[in-house]
Amino acid sequence: MTIDTPFVSRTPRPDAVAAFRLARGRFLDCRRIDMRELATELGVSRATLHRWIGSRDHLLGEILWAETSAVLGNVSFAGRGSEGIADAIGTFVRTVNASAPFRTFLRREPERALRLLTTKASLVQSRTIDALRALLADEVDAGRLRTPLPVADLAYLLVRVGESFIYTDAITGEEPDADKAHVAVRMLLNDHFRDATTAS
Helix, strand or coil, rough: CCCCCEEEEEEEECCHEEEEEEEEHHHHHCCCCCHHHHHHHHCCCCHHHHHHHCCCHHHHHHHHHHHCCCCCCCCCCCCHHHHHHHHHHHHHHHHHHHHHHHHHHHHHHHHHHHHHCCCCCCCCHHHHHHHHHHHHHHHHCCCCEEECHHHHHHHHHHHHHCCCCCCCCCCCCCCCHHHHHHHHHHHHHHHHEEEEECCC
């Protein structure tokens, strides 16, 4: 039998993990992440919250990467060469474009979103490139794909193509279009890359 005393906490003490989960929950609920509100809800000072998770931008970057990583985990093109790659990029763009929390964030804070997602300081972009580079390297190592570019450069190029059709509304005002991303990748790969399995 457990006996409650003033020295036994009935709830976990807040920490960096709890702060991240709370913030991510707010993001998924399409709510703005406010550091002051987070600190108040956790029952800690803003200084403590910043010590745990860094700046608001860093927190948002980690949340965006968590969501991006979850999408990437369900995207695969193993064994299908260039056609599989085009399908994977199209699926990724379509999934991201259909995310209500992501679209809400992009509409609410477009400049911050683009900075956190597409610039050289973006941990989301760099980690996405790394993940795609590993998948491409597997295809090349297995002899299913030939590329005149280093795999790292191809990964970067494909990520930028995908970004072009995810952030279209913030950049040009047009609607994002995953089908165009698929077509663009197919054109790129068909013109400059070859499936090793079909190469003469």
